[in-house]
Amino acid sequence: MPEITIEEVEGDAAQAVDLLSDSHWRDLAPLPYPPLPQPVVEIDMDEETALLMGRFWAVKTAGELSERALALTEHIILHINGAHYTVWEWRWRCVLALRGKEVGDVEESGSPPGVADTTPWPSASGFPTAVPAPALEAERELHAAVAAANPKNYQLWNARRRAAAAAGAGALALELAFTGACLALDAKNYHAWAHRQAVVAAAWEESVARAELEATRQLLGEDPRNNSAWSYRMYLVRALAADLAGVGRRAGGGGPLEGGATLDPGSPLIAIEMDLVRNAVHAVPSSQSAWAYALGLRPLVPAGALNQGIAALARQVLGAAPWSLAALRALRRAEGP
């Protein structure tokens, strides 16, 4: 990716913008809400909050992309409402306008192929825009602060996805670290898992996928009932299988298996997964996850090739743990039509 230097930020913009005083805001009055005969779902705001939100609406309505707008968005996200999607979007537009470098064509932007199609959205600027590393670093700091308070916020993860796309495949390690930190606090955070899948899909490489398999193995060691980990593993394994079978794989999940990519049931990939399943169902036979996973491996091999093995495993487990409904269901599915 070509080196991008930022011009020295000059004058007032370099100083902290005073959001509350009038000195930076003389030219723009806060925009009050349209009047209503009676209040409707009206959320109480103290004077300061009302002033700041009023300034933001003024800025947004005026179409202003500026340092003070950027500073305002940070304050609102961190201190008023981290779920204000308009504020987040405005922030990103400011970042692009103030820090970004517009490029005339896709090649010059340096984004590796494949990154873009995990995050399709209408472009605010119209041209692909490159965002320099320090600006992305500042965004990541914001993300970390927001995640600490609310790791399940849609806007946070959308912003993260956009910043990751702007950074390119080189940011993979950072993204995995960020999602890893969120998952350490909540191993089933849906947004974190979706983000993980998106960045891995965008920067797909076999070595990465195998490292991720190892990471999920560790998570499953901590909680073999973590269905999110099993589900992500299924994505990895199916995508790897498509690679091994030499079939094209669409980033994020579209069809090589529909074309019938199949592996030998005895292949190492399948064997390792069935081993993992076996360990899990012997340890926690009542948990649905591992059984669903075993059944989910079936499309990777010729039709029916795994059924007998799964049925036999289910019978064996039912012998020792006759209470397991999950084993019974799996037996039915493996033996069924």
Add this chain to the structure above:
Amino acid sequence: MLDDGIASDTSREQWALEVRVLELYRHLDARLLDGDDGALELYRDKHAKFLRKGLGCLNAGFLGLDASRTWLCYWILHGLVLLERPFPAQPDRDSIITFLASCQDPEGGFGGGPYQLPHLAPTYAAVAALVTLGGPQALSVIDRPALMRFLLRMCIPPEQGGGMVMHDGGEVDVRGCYCALAACHMLNLDVQTLADCCGMVDFIRRCQACQGKSYEGGIGGEPGNEAHGGYTYCGLAALCLLDRCQALDIPSLESWVAALQAPFEGGYAGRTNKLVDGCYSFWQGAVLPLLDRYAPSNARATETRTEQRPDQDLSPETLAARALVHSLAVRLEAAEKLEAEAEAAYSSAVHAQNDAAVSNLQHAARTAQHASQRLREGLDRARSQVAAVAHGAAALVATGLPGAPAAGRDVAQSSVGAQSLQVWLLAACQELRGGMRDKPGKAPDYYHTCYCLAGLAVSQAWSGVVVGGPCNALPTVDLRCNVRADALADARAWFSGR
């Protein structure tokens, strides 16, 4: 949950919930045995009061919902019409309509509040709220041509992945498809154009799949993501609005959703090995009724889905037997360990000859004591687990609930499922002081009140059973749009030809 003797975060959380629910269900069981027919009463007036309070002024604690104010209107108004209770005197209809109008973007669509970017979710909510209010003044607020242009702008072309983006610069997930189509349908606008523009059917199909084939059977937020109740409802309802739900792997979807109804609690979880939550009573609870209506089984013409259940092993007797066997096997293992420790302690005692040996003996005795304590705790747990089954939702249904058909083997399995869900909603999700909640231990909120009531209405209509008696009967909800069926019909009629 049967934890097979191995604890993990999942089982610990589940166990903590079961303890709370068991307390409620034991209490309920006692009242039912006493013949207390009011034991499962829906507290209509209390919930109505709770909802009404939210329509006017909200405290600063609600700032996190400042981008969801049209949602607040919808949750509250929809809840009130389901309860068949009046709106508050203040704010009046005029104010509410003016407020919703102020959230509309001149270029089309609604934001979560005035000046906000239009966003598919608050757009759905605003339209649904206006439809719920009904009448020309409310309905004429919506600039339908502009809204359609907004929806089309949110489409991602199929060659770029398809689906819809929630707002300019926003995220793409299956909620977008649903919010857009449901809004269109309520406004009597064409759904097919939108679907074609973003390759919607294929996008949703890929959200059920992981690299091409369905995995668990439910639908995830984006292609390849974990199956999840909220996204499943969105994907399925969107396809039903297009009359294309056959695009999904339906058997796989059915068995996934059936397995997510917890036999003990009676409620639905959103994902495998996660906790039940009152709101899934609607998101998940609507799946089988939707399939019944829009994808009737071809194989068995006379049977509907209400008479088949993929999982026939949830009778209370079977569950109790399973729990008992599990508890005994798992505790037996613990008892064997204890016995081994005790044996070791005794050996040490017999062979004690010097200080080191005495110290070893003390250590061995301490270890045996700990093992004994774990065994006792385990036995307590086992006893509770068996009790849990005896008092679980399915068992309560079997003993016979007020308002339900007489207990017995001829009660359709689906009715057991529906009754269990209604028990969960009425016994565990109602806050005595008003409002409905995620689960016991959580505070009620407007979102959960709305979706618990909607789930209850859907369950009643689908099963034909109103647990708690006719006083609990709720009006018909449209399965695809989640507004009252009569309000939807009125709105679509008003828009037709406009």
